Every structure is written in structure tokens, then in C-alpha cells.
Amino acid sequence: xxxxxxxxxxxxxxxxxxxxxxxxxxxxxxxxxxxxxxxxxxxxxxxxxxxxxxxxxxxxxxxxxxxxxxxxxxxxxxxxxxxxxxxxxxxxxxxxxxxxxxxxxxxxxxxxxxxxxxxxxxxxxxxxxxxxxxxxxxxxxxxxxxxxxxxxxxxxxxxxxxxxxxxxxxxxxxxxxxxxxxxxxxxxxxxxxxxxxxxxxxxxxxxxxxxxxxxxxxxxxxxxxxxxxxxxxxxxxxxxxxxxxxxxxx
Amino acid sequence: xxxxxxxxxxxxxxxxxxxxxxxxxxxxxxxxxxxxxxxxxxxxxxxxxxxxxxxxxxxxxxxxxxxxxxxxxxxxxxxxxxxxxxxxxxxxxxxxxxxxxxxxxxxxxxxxxxxxxxxxxxxxxxxxxxxxxxxxxxxxxxxxxxxxxxxxxxxxxxxxxxxxxxxxxxxxxxxxxxxxxxxxxxxxxxxxxxxxxxxxxxxxxxxxxxxxxxxxxxxxxxxxxxxxxxxxxxxxxxxxxxxxxxxxxxxxxxxxxxxxxxxxxxxxxxxxxxxxxxxxxxxxxxxxxxxxxxxxxxxxxxxxxxxxxxxxxxxxxxxxxxxxxxxxxxxxxxxxxxxxxxxxxxxxxxxx
Numbered sequence: 001x002x003x004x005x006x007x008x009x010x011x012x013x014x015x016x017x018x019x020x021x022x023x024x025x026x027x028x029x030x031x032x033x034x035x036x037x038x039x040x041x042x043x044x045x046x047x048x049x050x051x052x053x054x055x056x057x058x059x060x061x062x063x064x065x066x067x068x069x070x071x072x073x074x075x076x077x078x079x080x081x082x083x084x085x086x087x088x089x090x091x092x093x094x095x096x097x098x099x100x101x102x103x104x105x106x107x108x109x110x111x112x113x114x115x116x117x118x119x120x121x122x123x124x125x126x127x128x129x130x131x132x133x134x135x136x137x138x139x140x141x142x143x144x145x146x147x148x149x150x151x152x153x154x155x156x157x158x159x160x161x162x163x164x165x166x167x168x169x170x171x172x173x174x175x176x177x178x179x180x181x182x183x184x185x186x187x188x189x190x191x192x193x194x195x196x197x198x199x200x201x202x203x204x205x206x207x208x209x210x211x212x213x214x215x216x217x218x219x220x221x222x223x224x225x226x227x228x229x230x231x232x233x234x235x236x237x238x239x240x241x242x243x244x245x246x247x248x249x250x
Numbered sequence: 251x252x253x254x255x256x257x258x259x260x261x262x263x264x265x266x267x268x269x270x271x272x273x274x275x276x277x278x279x280x281x282x283x284x285x286x287x288x289x290x291x292x293x294x295x296x297x298x299x300x301x302x303x304x305x306x307x308x309x310x311x312x313x314x315x316x317x318x319x320x321x322x323x324x325x326x327x328x329x330x331x332x333x334x335x336x337x338x339x340x341x342x343x344x345x346x347x348x349x350x351x352x353x354x355x356x357x358x359x360x361x362x363x364x365x366x367x368x369x370x371x372x373x374x375x376x377x378x379x380x381x382x383x384x385x386x387x388x389x390x391x392x393x394x395x396x397x398x399x400x401x402x403x404x405x406x407x408x409x410x411x412x413x414x415x416x417x418x419x420x421x422x423x424x425x426x427x428x429x430x431x432x433x434x435x436x437x438x439x440x441x442x443x444x445x446x447x448x449x450x451x452x453x454x455x456x457x458x459x460x461x462x463x464x465x466x467x468x469x470x471x472x473x474x475x476x477x478x479x480x481x482x483x484x485x486x487x488x489x490x491x492x493x494x495x496x497x498x499x500x501x502x503x504x505x506x507x508x509x510x511x512x513x514x515x516x517x518x519x520x521x522x523x524x525x526x527x528x529x530x531x532x533x534x535x536x537x538x539x540x541x542x543x544x545x546x547x548x549x550x551x552x553x554x555x556x557x558x559x560x561x562x563x564x565x566x567x568x569x570x571x572x573x574x575x576x577x578x579x580x581x582x583x584x585x586x587x588x589x590x591x592x593x594x595x596x597x598x599x600x601x602x
Contacts, residue, residue, distance in 0.1 A: 149329045155316040156295055156323035157343035158394055167342070171333045249333045249374045 036218045044218040045225070053207070058226060061192050061203040064120070065230075068127025069188045073181055076132045080139025084173070085165055090140065101137065105130035105191045106198075113199060123195045123203070130191045135180040142176025143169055175250065178242035185234035193227055252307035252397050254294060254430060259302035263454030264289050267302070272446075274428045276421070280441040280465075281451035282477065287434040288326075290451070291400040294432065295321040306397060317346070322396030322429075326403040328387040330375040336386050337362070337371040343394035361389040364423075381412045388420070392427070399424070399431040405440070417443055438478055442466070450474050467517050467597040481519040481595070482565050489514040503561030507537050508594050517597040522568035524593035527556060528586045529577050538589040544581050549574075560587055 018038050024030055025037040048054035083090040083097075108129050109122075116122050146169050154164045196205025204223050211219035252273065259267040264286040271277045279287040292298045296316040303310050311319050330339050337358050344354040362368040365385045375383060384404060391399065401420075405413040421444055424431050433444050441448050442462040450457045450465060457477075458470040467483060469475040484501035491497050495511040499518060508518060526532075532539060542560030549555075554574040556567045565587065569577075579585065 147329070149325055149327060150331060152297055152316075153323065153325060153329045153331075154342070154346075156297070156321060156400075157390070158317045158320075158346040159342070160317060160346070163346055168331060246333070249376065 033215075034217060036221070041218050041221045041225075044216075045222045048219065048222060054222065054226070057202060057204050057207045061189075061196065061205065062230075064123040064203065065127055065188045065192050065234075068124040068192075069131045069185065071124070072128040072131025073135045073184070075128070076135030076180070077139050077177060079132075080136040080177075081143060081165070081170070083136070084140040084143025085169065097133070097136065101133045106194055109195060109198060118199055123192055123200055126195045127188050127192055130188055131184045134184050134187075135177070138176045138180030139173065142173030145176065146172045175242065175246055178238055178246075182235050182238040182242065185238050186231040189227055189231045189234065193223075252430060254398055254432070255303075255305040255308065256290070256294070257303040257305065259290065259293060259300055259304070261293060261298065261300040262286065262289055264293075265454050267454070267456055269449060269456060269459060271430060271432065273307075274430055276424050276431045276433060276444060276446045278441040278445035278448045279432060279434045279451055280436065280438065280445075280448050280477075282436055285436075285451040286454035287436075287451055288402055289454075291323070291402055291432050291434055294398065295319060295323050295400055297323075320394070320397035322391035322394070322399045324387055324391045324399070324401045324404045326406060328383050328404070328407075330378075330383055330387055330390070332375050335372050335374050336367065336378070339375070339386055340389045340393050342390060347394055357393060361393055365389045380408045381416060384408060384416055388423075392429075396429070399429045401431065401433045403434050403436070406435075413440075420444070450477065452477065463597050466595060467519060479521050480566070481521050482525070482563075483517055483519045484563055485517055486515050501561070502563040504540055504563060506589060506594070507591065508596060509591060510596050513598045515596050515598055519595040519597070520565075520589055520593060522555065522566040523553070524590045525565060525567045526588040526590070527558070527567045527569060527577070527579070528588070529579060529583065531586055532588060538591060540587045540589075542585055542587055544579060544583050544585060547579065547581055558585060558587060 193205040196203035254271040486499040542558040
């Protein structure tokens, strides 16, 4: 008989990992200057938090991610709905979208640096591109996958095209749309860090680069922990939202 | 409720179909798979384009899109919206008509009560049984008070018992609401039970449109006869009541007992598979047991067809291959037949 795994087990494994980390570094099994103990990293985390350095950089990254991700996702869903619902528009746009979709978001960076310049718009534009295409693809797939019989039934019940789209097609496409949002929410953080490392002087990515130039491994690890937590938090948020909206009927 | 008229309808397999369905009538489209039954009701609902004309109460509706035709459609797969609970499914058509929340609630409650599913109102379709889904889907189709009701094999996915029960309910409901209805099926028994009239479709052509008894006893051509299973049809020379709901009819010299308590009987019919055959005299009372001689034996892929001369009648009997191998049957041999009492169909004189 299968037993439900309690959340405590997950925390225990993290605690064991951190314990081993602390032990290995304290016993000097690895060079201390390249791999500081967990307690030292936490001290640095506390220091960076209290002096505002971490907060300022985190906020800069967060705002960029939120604006870029929201704009990219909304645009992706809007264009995806139009393409999924109107076959002619889908046929017209699909070749263009297919051409741009495989380009990695960071591949746009040199071009955007020349077009937009190095300013706040640059990371936002990168996140927009990173979010737009996958969300669009998932939205188109979600809408096209809706069983045509549901649409036919809605029509026989007197629903106009707009009502069919809003009350039948969109809700039934939600699981696919959320898959896109969930994956890209984490991806947005990965991309913003990369963009900030390369081109932007503020944000968690920029802090990472500064720490690297100063050979501050503890700060690098603090930044990576923040990144991991934010990726996870964003993905979990959409997982929760999806569950709230679709679990009752799926 | 309007009458429905199809004029020179052409689409896919359907070719030049002309048909008039009367106001409040329950017309059954009967035919094998691929005969064009669903295509025709899709045309009535406006779910597909077509050549020809559809008229509701003599007014063409060809230019009206589906959502303005007022046709309630019950799909074969029922297709309940999975993301809406039962009450919201039923309310869907009402909100599409922009009825006020009060009106919607009142109508939904009325339908929940009418279909005896009030206890299901807050459940989602994934938690419903087949029969419950069927009731919800019917309530949803009826909610916007459609002008016509189109039912596409709505009971085909249910078990035999539930389907039989719901068939009776459906028929009663149709009578009570007086709604012009088209019911699609490939099941002859279902068609007989439901129909005011049956339209038999074969390869997109209307072969016969008639009352169920007439389709059965007077098939218009061989294609109809083959489809309904080529029954043995016997004319009755006399008919007398034996009391207690039992009558005796004389058919070509055979006194046949039938369960009947109505007017005099003109014809009886019996499917070949509903006649037992034996090479030895069967035990039991001498009721509906006749002696005959085999005139021909034909082996088909699913059964052996044996023609037996009994009295002045030539009766076709169908038995499985394995049973034929067990019996020692040859042409000219004397055999005994037993007619299954409850399987005998009756055509009364008043029907003429």
C-alpha cells in the first residue's frame, strides 16, 4: 500500500544536504576559499539583506521579470487565442512564428542592445520575447485541442462566437495555457540573470558578476539561492493557480 | 412547435432528400452506420452547409446560423461541458439567450426537478454516471425551450436496462412537451418503441417513411426488408380470442397462439432467429409447434438459413453454424419448429 509522503521528508533531505555541506567545508575536505560553509553563506545573506544590497538588486530583477513576463504572457495569450480560433490568421502567421520561435531569448540580446540601448527596456524586452513565444504556442495548442463537439453544442444552445470562445474554448484551453505560463515563469528568471550578467549593471545577475570579479563565492551562492527560490516560487504559484482553476473538473 | 421540412437536400452521401416532419411528431431516422442520419440532423441544426432547403413551419431557415435556429441537439457522446457543474451546464443556453439571473435559476430548477436530478446540481460531469449524464444533457438541450429537438443516438453508450428505462421516459417527455423531435438510431427495436414515424435511410437515400408497424409489415423494397432483418410475415386467415389476453390466429393452415388482447389480427411476423428447429419431436405442450419439411439450406457467414415448408407457409429459420452441425438436417427432411411466443409481432386490422 502506498503511503502519502509527508512534506517533512523534503525538508529533512534539505537539512541533511546543508548539514553535509557544512561538515565537509568545516572539516576542510574542500578548499574553504572556493566553497564556503553554509553558515558563512547565510551570514553574508544576512549582511547583504541588512545593508540593502541584495534587496535593491533583487527588486530590480523582480520588477523586470514581472513587467516582461506579464507583458509577454498577455501578448502570447492574446495572439495565441486569435491564431487558435481563426484558422486563416493561424495559417498566415504560423510560418513567421515558427521562424522566430527556435531563436533563444538571449540570442536577441546583441540586436536589442543596438536597437534599444542598454537601459531598463533591454531586460524587459528579453523577458518579453522569452515568455511570448512559448505561451503563444501553448495557447494555440490548447485552443486547437478543444474538442469541436463542445463548440458545436455551445452553438446549438444559442451561444455566439464570442460567448463560445469566452465560456467554452478558453476555460478548456486553460490547462495548456498554464503549462506554458508555469514553464516560462521559471525560465524568465533564468533569462533575466543571464541578461543582467551580460549587459545590465543592476539586478541579481549583475551582483553575481560583481561577486565573481571579487572572487566572493559566498555572494555568488547567495545569488544562486535567491534565483533557485524565485524560479521555484514562480512555478509553484502558477501550479497553485492552475490547480485552483481546473482541479474541480479535470 | 414547428413542422420541419427538408427539400432536395444534398450533402456528402445524402442525395435529394425530401421529407416533412409534422408538428409535435417524433420522427426516427433509422439506418445502418454511414447512411447519412447524423448528416441530416446536422443539416437541420445548421451545423454544416448543404444544398437544398430546410423549412421550419414552411419558413426557410437556411440563412440562419446554428445559434439562431432554436434547435436543441443531444449529441451521441452527450458532450457535457466538463468545466461547468450540472446547474451551469443546464443554464448555459439560458445565459446565451441573455435571460436574467432570476429567470435562469427558475428554469434550471424546473428542469432539475423535471429530470429528477436536483441532487446532482452542484456535481461536475466527471462525477456522473452514464444515465445521469444523459439526463443532464437532455435537460441542457431542453432548457432554452428549443423549437425542435434533435437526438443523435443519445442512448447508445448506456447499458441495455438504463437505455430501455430512459427510452420510455424520453418518449413520455416528448409527448408531454409536444416538441417536434428527430431521433437518430440504427436499432430497429429502439426505433419501433420511440417513433411516431420511421424514416429508413440507406446510402443517403430515404427508402421508406412510415409508421413503425407499416415499415415492419409492409417494407417498401428489398433494401428495407433486408435492413429490418427479413422477417417471416404471415397473413392471418382467421383470428379468435381465447381469453386472458391470448388469441389464436390461423396462418396458412397453422393455428398460432399469440399474446394479444386487442382488435383482430391481420398479419403476424417472426424473425428467422426466433424460430427453434429440431430434427426430433420436442417435448412439451403442442402450442406453436409445427411439423414441416426442409426445402432449402443456405450457409451464410454468420448463420445457416433453412427454409421450411409448414402448412401452406414457407418459413425461414436461422441457426448458428455449430447448432447446424449438431443437427442432422438435409433438404427434404421432416423437422419440428417452435415459434417463440413473445417474439411474434402483430399487425392489427385497425392499422390499415
